[in-house]
Amino acid sequence: MIEIAPGGKRPLTLHNPTMPAAGTFGFGGEYGALVPIDRLGAVVTNPVTWTPRKPAKGPRVVPVTGGVLVHTGLANPGMRAVIRQYRAIWAASPAPVIVHVVATGPEDVYRCCEALDREEAISGVELGLHDQATARDIADTLAAAQSATQLPLIVRLPLFSAADLAGTAEQAGAHALTIAAPPRGTVRDPASGELVGGRLYGPWIKALALRAVGQAAVRVKVPVIGSGGIHSRQDARDYIDAAGAAAVQVDAGMWVQPDLIKAVANELGGLDRTRMAGSLSDEWTSEFGQDE
Amino acid sequence: MIEIAPGGKRPLTLHNPTMPAAGTFGFGGEYGALVPIDRLGAVVTNPVTWTPRKPAKGPRVVPVTGGVLVHTGLANPGMRAVIRQYRAIWAASPAPVIVHVVATGPEDVYRCCEALDREEAISGVELGLHDQATARDIADTLAAAQSATQLPLIVRLPLFSAADLAGTAEQAGAHALTIAAPPRGTVRDPASGELVGGRLYGPWIKALALRAVGQAAVRVKVPVIGSGGIHSRQDARDYIDAAGAAAVQVDAGMWVQPDLIKAVANELGGLDRTRMAGSLSDEWTSEFGQDE
Amino acid sequence: MRQTHASIERVTRITADLARVEVATDFAPGSIRPGQYLLVRLRPAWEPYLRERWTPVRFAGGLMLIDRPGDDVLMPGDTVDILGPCGKPFPLRPGAERFLLIVQNTSLTPLIALIEETTGAGKSATVVLEGEAQRYPPGELPREVEILHAPQAWGWLDQVDAIKWADQIIALAPPHRALERYAQLWSTINQLRAPAPAGFALGYFNLPAPCGVGACGACLVPGKHGDICACTDGPALDLAEISF
């Protein structure tokens, strides 16, 4: 059982440390036919912005060796429409619902969180930062969110700066950290010949994200949610046993193998954490693998 | 033809924009039977430290999907022994030799560069920074190197901070930038069950590094050497045509397919750059792929 | 939609670049309607990463027949993992008798089940093949179908009176050009028969489908009344509903 914001007004209890990553699972019901959602600790929605956004133009899915680049353009009809459209599904959700809010700016974050605060069916907010987010951006984003809602606030940090910014986010009031958002890259689409920028998914992301989680988890006390490239039960265990995460998010592996998130939930289901959030197992030392 | 440090006392001319990445090609002669070294713009040696270092203990090579993690421990007999051992090979090298110096600290960098400055057969120094290197570390490293040698100084930036630190390195006096060093990650070795930290190699690295090169190349005027995951001639072309690199380094792909670096050198051989170093082709815009 | 396994019974090369794969599955004939597709994982590795789209050509002798690139990946005895059926059947207009199918620079595989069903029901199907599409072996199509060869993008449309006699037009273009091509088609149709009625012209969006369940957002097509999810609401979408 994981507690997020246990001292707050609306604490969130995860009965299983397994959830989907934002952008991979839709808004709640899409995987209903394939995944037993009641076994998940929570459902994290696709990213939502205050103002509506259209799908990206040009190629949006480009396979790479052992993975894929996806560039959605963060298409969504805007927070108000999303709430109207999915309110009933959220109310009926067999797992707590965490809405992923794209941190497009403090005002938008304020408006999104204010709107979500009124929704009984919502259990938490995950704030998605952009890749170049600074300590200042994090503070501004969290201040805006805190002034709008008492919901638990999870901050999703970019892969490349997660270890550096984890402490900053905790100090700014994050109740939990998701490490990490999938990294951005640029590939050439073989079908069209065009360059496409987007997020990268694949099993090899795990090596990068596991390291970032291990580095961040020693620096903070709030729960760290490990995310990136989980493609097996052992991958999920590594985040928790080796890197010190309190929970995990399964991402693109589920697209290829929808069973995966169920297998992970079963694997981690019996697992009551025996350590403080953020503490490390014996295997991890802070210099780990630094010297080549 | 690429000029590095054209105004300096020992300018370096690359007749082909193709070279191997540090750590993949040995100290000069190892690939002699398989690669026509005279077609390469330069040879970059394996990393050298001032003090000798032993091989890493435990698993050092762990396959991942579409790639491999390698953890060498930066084993080398120290700069003085390396110079003694390879001086004759360098003197006979059909391509200019750039020695990769690990920036373990300003004093070590000073000693390494001072020793290399006396070697006629050396044409340049590449300085390898650690992953957490700050602007201050870069300034200190370059100051130490500059006070010890007139050789052209190339700075190899970490993948995760390359775009942010490129301007810093240029201002501190770098004559060229290599972007990027392979990123570090952590994997579980299936044979031993141990966690292993090390550098990751594979074709998918290219998507990450290409983006970093594209972002950095708009910010600096010195030549950028694109490095990371080149596994085809088109990959190499993308660094130059799309991301604005002046030259490329081929890394682990060559282990699997030694022909690769020859193919890249042939592909880029006829290519006189038609743009200023650091300028961009039409395809790249600074917001490229930022918004999902 | 469900997840199941199937076994490869036979692989026959029908052209240099196309193989006919016979698959033993627990999908009943008729349970996958023309237009619907399966997402298939060929082996339990992560390379290739995404599932492959299979649009069944027909069922025969209890086996499902699939056309796929003839690259020797599949062998008899192999087991594949299947998600499906995905998407919606072709939204055919009630009472439509004459279909005009246009395939541009891609394989007409996704339309074959439709062609067989319509001609089998005594309706008429005219297939216009452009560019690469002309490589599909005509012997594999029902004899009743009329096959025309066209030189270039929709250019011929105003030369013929197809738009007048057809009850419904269904177009298939390569995924990375689909939106652009269907925009051209829609504009041409509206010049020749304006306003084209709702449901008259369909575009088949054979887009890469990371999830196939409407979760990942990678296949959204901009719609006049909100974005349309090609993997679940398509693959065949009414061009009148698209915001080009």
Add this chain to the structure above:
Amino acid sequence: MRQTHASIERVTRITADLARVEVATDFAPGSIRPGQYLLVRLRPAWEPYLRERWTPVRFAGGLMLIDRPGDDVLMPGDTVDILGPCGKPFPLRPGAERFLLIVQNTSLTPLIALIEETTGAGKSATVVLEGEAQRYPPGELPREVEILHAPQAWGWLDQVDAIKWADQIIALAPPHRALERYAQLWSTINQLRAPAPAGFALGYFNLPAPCGVGACGACLVPGKHGDICACTDGPALDLAEISF
């Protein structure tokens, strides 16, 4: 060392987890000496990424015979890309007549060529198989070889007088335990026959070889006089030279 291509002529399963692969190559019989190996890329994809080590078992009828995991990756007609020969032959002691070969928890494949050559030359070879190594089919070895089964790591060494009669000991342990195991062996040998002469005990380092040419530094073994490159100076190294 050179790069070349070879074609797979036949694949025969010899146990549940081992296949015998017959390869047509332009390597002449005898050009790859016992102890040397090839680095093989099975197909032009980047998965699996690294080349696979092949230690030829023997040449027969103009074909090179390879044992590899029986996982159906290779089919007759396939072409593979080969780098080799890599590394140095076993540094056998001049005049050595009696060889003790010890294989711990790994396949004895890399030693077979040596066994065949020594027994063929009328010398004696005793093979001690521990753990997993006992799964190798004994029928595949020359009749002259003596095969012993041992329960656990070197524990039996002081029970037998092998160390006294053997002219040379060659050990093979799984790559990720090799250094540790050879350290134990070397210490045991030195207790029983101290000081063991130079070249008396060899350890075979079947390490993953990203490059195979001494360039990547991933296979360095700490040596008493500088680090030793297992891919070019080995795979068989004199335990007396190693700094454990």
